[in-house]
Amino acid sequence: MPDTPLGAFLRARRRRLAPGDAGLPAGSRRRTPGLRREEVAARAGISADYYARLEQGRQRVPTVSVLDGLAEALLLADAERVYLHRLAGLGARDTQQVPAARLRPAVSVNTRVLLEALHETPAFVVDRRFDLIAWNPMASALLGGLDTRPAHQVNLLWQVFCCPFGERTPANREAVDSIGADLVAGLRAHHADCPSDRGLTDLVVRLSAASPVFAALWEQHRAGMRSEGFLEILHPELRAESFPYTTLALPEPDQHLFVFLAPAGSHARDVFRNLLPRSRTLAPGRH
Known part of the structure; x- marks a missing residue:
């Protein structure tokens, strides 16, 4: 068949x-x-x-x-x-093949200004492959030094499914109502929208080989993701914490802003306060 x-x-x-x-x-x-x-x-x-x-x-x-x-x-x-x-072939945007290796999309000046304004909370921008293409120092401090990682690891899917700390945060990879399930569903939608993006296809192959959990979620064929949720982070110097986040679509095609939230009186607020001095020694991520 x-x-x-x-x-x-x-x-x-x-x-x-x-x-x-x-x-x-x-x-x-x-x-x-x-x-x-x-x-x-x-x-x-x-x-x-x-x-x-x-x-x-x-x-x-x-x-x-x-x-x-x-x-x-x-x-x-x-x-x-x-x-x-x-x-079914109705509505896919791209008509020409997109190479596997491509220049990272440009982040607008206004988006960079917004990242700098969010200096007291972690925030980053992703593209349709969920590569992190820009971030503020707080995000780098929270996610473990984004500026020092190999390029293939500066990716939100890698963070959730393949990062060594990711194996110790199973809540991120639950079959439903988890950031992992949402990201895979979002990747499914992008894959249908841009079927000629070889880099996106290669990413699916790599993640499926590296993570049986990703492979199982990919086979669920869910599509579309929620605009908010929780990411559990096990930081080398912090205890595990589940951080709420929200996402915002940016004017640039296929770019979304992730912003972590810290409600008043929450432990997340204390974590962010402790990370702030360290973040001041880090430059904003620029790719």
Whole structure:
């Protein structure tokens, strides 16, 4: 059976849906988890044979109305609906191949000014591969010296899945409601948006080989990520702490700002206060 990204996504989402989620009886003869193909087809308003051809990669690009029906049938969130359309070839942005090695995208002057203004809290900017392309001194102090790392380690996915300290912070890699799950889902969306980005594809291969947890999350075929969450950090000189963060989309394409938060009276506020003197000896990260 020829596997296609669209078919793999449809199978993964179908198998994740419990019959009860779709208002169907569980029954006693289900040999595999999730919905049956004919059940998804009926909910989407298409024939079971047509849906089977989609899963098996034997059907050409479906129409927008079919995709919308599948999105409803599979209870897709908004980001996953967009992802479905991109997998089907509707909405992917890039038309030319992007080389694996490319210059890091430029960070605007205004973004650098913003990073400098956030001098009392860690903040950094990532691109669509979740490479850290700019950061303030507080972020470097908290994440363990970003300026001294090899280039492939200046990456948020590496921090969560492959960093030696990452192995001791399993909360970051839970299957749901974790920064790891969110980052993988975000990477899925970027991958569909820019399918010719060889560097992004290479990153998926490297992370899958280095981290079975990443590989398992990648096979879940989730797409889209939340704009806030928690990152647990085990700093060499600090006890483990779960730091809340929020993300903001920047005007530059595919760039997002991560800002760590420290509510009044929290231990995070004390950690940031202790890191502040050390951060003053570090220059802002510039790539």
